[in-house]
Amino acid sequence: MPLTPLDIHNKEFTRAFRGYDEDEVNEFLDQVIKDYEAVLREKKELFEQVTSLEEKLDHFNNIEETLNKSILVAQEAAEELRRNAQKESQLIVKEAEKNANRIVNDALTKSRKVMMEMEELKKQASVYKMRFKMLIEAQLEMLATDDWDEFAGDQSNDEVVFEEEKA
Template sequence: MPLTPLDIHNKEFSRSFRGYDEDQVNEFLDQVIKDYEALIRENKELQNQALTLQERLDHFSNIEETLSKTIIIAQEAADEVKNNSKKEAQLILKEAEKNADRIINESLGRSRKVALEIEELKKQASIYRTRFRTLLEAQLELLNNEGWQSMQMQIDQQEA
């Protein structure tokens, strides 16, 4: 067990012949007590400072650990957002491709329908031209027919 200033103060030495001067020893012991008390106070202050510094170190270590965890969580969140964005972009792209295919298929269907309608109209126009030509030729034949000329003569005679 370490000495205390009180232990030093209460220390009694036995007396002997031709011993040390008692006053000098007492003065020296008083000086040792003062220095020892000062050292104890300084040691206590240093222990308090060390404790305070250790508490601060622990605090900053906790902050560092929290920041590290936060950075890791932020990185993971950023990676997750990035992956989700890629997936969403792929879904949008697939949807756009599907819509494009649907639009192309609808357009092809319409163009086929229009092509069929055009062909049908061409056939109808051809039939109409043929019928009209036949009608006109029949009418021309009637006009060129002698019966028409004789009928015209009869009308001319009646008018005269």
């Protein structure tokens, strides 16, 4: 068991003939007591300081652990967000491709329909042209016949009669 300042203070030495000077020994012991008390006080302060620092260290270790967990959670959340964004972008691309295909198919269908209508109009124009040509040819043929000359001669008499009636 270590000595206490009180043990040192209460220590009594046996008297011997021609021993040490009692006042000198007492002065030395008083100095030892003061130094020993200072050392014990310093030891107590250092122990309290170590205890306080250990508590702070535990606190900071807890903070570090919490931060590490938070970082892991944040990394997992970021990874999940990245995966979700990637899936969403793939869905958007697929939807855009479907829309593009639909638009292209609609355009092709309309183009075919317009082409068919154009072909039908070309046929109708060709039929119209052929009928018109046949009508003109028939009219020319009719003009080329002798019957027209007879009709033209009769008409001049009709014009004279028509003019006389006016007057």
